[in-house]
Amino acid sequence: MYSFEYERPKGISEAVGAVGEDDKFLAGGQSFLPTLKLRLAQVDKLVDLGSIAELKGITVSGNEVSIGAMTTHATVASSADVKSSIPALAHLAAHIGDAQVRNRGTIGGSIANNDPAADYPSALVALGATVHTNNRTIAAEDFFVDLFETALEEGELITKVTFPIAEKAGYAKFPNPASRFALVGVFVAKTASGVRVAVTGAGPSVFRQGDMEAALDSNFSPDAVKGIKTDASGLNSDIHASAEYRAHLISVMASRAVAAAS
Amino acid sequence: MTSVSMTVNGKSVTADVAPNTLLVQFIRENLRLTGTHVGCDTSQCGACTVHVNGDSVKSCTMLAVQADGAEVTTIEGLANGADLHPMQEAFKENHGLQCGFCTPGMIMSAVDLVKRNPNPSEETIRKELEGNICRCTGYHNIVKSVKQASENMGG
Ligand SMILES: Cc1cc2nc3c(=O)[nH]c(=O)nc-3n(C[C@H](O)[C@H](O)[C@H](O)COP(=O)(O)OP(=O)(O)OC[C@H]3O[C@@H](n4cnc5c(N)ncnc54)[C@H](O)[C@@H]3O)c2cc1C
Ligand code: FES
Numbered sequence A: 001m002y003s004f005e006y007e008r009p010k011g012i013s014e015a016v017g018a019v020g021e022d023d024k025f026l027a028g029g030q031s032f033l034p035t036l037k038l039r040l041a042q043v044d045k046l047v048d049l050g051s052i053a054e055l056k057g058i059t060v061s062g063n064e065v066s067i068g069a070m071t072t073h074a075t076v077a078s079s080a081d082v083k084s085s086i087p088a089l090a091h092l093a094a095h096i097g098d099a100q101v102r103n104r105g106t107i108g109g110s111i112a113n114n115d116p117a118a119d120y121p122s123a124l125v126a127l128g129a130t131v132h133t134n135n136r137t138i139a140a141e142d143f144f145v146d147l148f149e150t151a152l153e154e155g156e157l158i159t160k161v162t163f164p165i166a167e168k169a170g171y172a173k174f175p176n177p178a179s180r181f182a183l184v185g186v187f188v189a190k191t192a193s194g195v196r197v198a199v200t201g202a203g204p205s206v207f208r209q210g211d212m213e214a215a216l217d218s219n220f221s222p223d224a225v226k227g228i229k230t231d232a233s234g235l236n237s238d239i240h241a242s243a244e245y246r247a248h249l250i251s252v253m254a255s256r257a258v259a260a261a262s
Numbered sequence B: 001m002t003s004v005s006m007t008v009n010g011k012s013v014t015a016d017v018a019p020n021t022l023l024v025q026f027i028r029e030n031l032r033l034t035g036t037h038v039g040c041d042t043s044q045c046g047a048c049t050v051h052v053n054g055d056s057v058k059s060c061t062m063l064a065v066q067a068d069g070a071e072v073t074t075i076e077g078l079a080n081g082a083d084l085h086p087m088q089e090a091f092k093e094n095h096g097l098q099c100g101f102c103t104p105g106m107i108m109s110a111v112d113l114v115k116r117n118p119n120p121s122e123e124t125i126r127k128e129l130e131g132n133i134c135r136c137t138g139y140h141n142i143v144k145s146v147k148q149a150s151e152n153m154g155g
């Protein structure tokens, strides 16, 4: 790692004030520290969000679950509130990486990073979540822009994510056997305004599968999506899986996600 | 340099470190506790696993300054004098290691997993140890060790 300065502020406004042009926030460090170690990034200063109490925790009120940006994957996975309101979200968090990664990695860090194979983006888009920052709210669908790219401005801080509680939701992923990142992950949510199907791991960034949404709107069953194909052009192709294989996995994972929905 | 203070295996330590010092470097090089191993240095293998405030973490993927104010436990902190921790005892009895390189991390992860799952099934043990890689044993005796330790730990 190149050298850098380090600051650990206690509040949101101090953190936003502390982060300059060549500085970065540090959350769980499970993506950014490996990047720094490989010298793929360089910063003047890391602003550690670890001591900001108001960025942590989960609350449920009315028809909404709110998760602070610094809430770890392990906390979401074991939360009784999440398990009872959106069990698919707890299931998703429980299958991110491994136990040690879940003990440090956070929801805010995961979505800010927008790795094409990350799990959370699919849940945010399918459930119609809202990303809250220090100065605005962004609909999940507008938040994830492209490969490792989000709608966040320089120095903008995610404070929390709010999820409307769906009637039913399910998540299924085909994990890369080494890292557990999604080769393909599909999150299906049956909401008051219709069914939403979001796919991660397959393309440069999360996307919705409209044909599957239409089919599930009229028949919410695993068989309804089995025969629906996704165009492989534009999908990721790498040593782990070809674009065609990923396209095939979308149908399989979507069907499993519907079967698992509760 | 930044000043850090933390409690390691029950003892408080304070030092000045460069902010880019990893927790594992601090543990091994400053504190000379070399039981915590570096296998991959790329967040994959879990050989560097220690507990920070009771939770297992990869100490190669955390800065020493992030542990400021924390309680850290390393493999050296598990035994009570000459009495091995039940997890260490079970690894010894079940031949849960061969070369032993992965073992400190494996044991730290295993202690954390039993804390969270007091009576783990074989499947739970295997899933919870996904973050720890062993190149020797084929895992079978590791799983057996953890199962036995969980019984001895009163699960
Ligand atoms: C071995 C391994 C396996 C993994 N497997 C998976 C997996 O299966 N699925 C998966 O989804 N992920 C996986 N991950 C990634 C993991 O989930 C990371 O924790 C996550 O992507 C980043 O979260 P973090 O809190 O560690 O963020 P950091 O690494 O600290 O930060 C990541 C980026 O987000 C920015 N950032 C962080 N917080 C905020 C905020 N509040 N506001 C604005 N910007 C912010 C940082 O500046 C940085 O650019 C894995 C990681 C490892 C090491
Ligand atoms: S040395 Fe830390 S995970 Fe391998």
Ligand code: FES
Binding pocket: B096, B097, B098, B099, B100, B101, B102, B103, B133, B134, B135, B136, B137
């Ligand atoms: S015993 Fe040799 S790596 Fe596990």
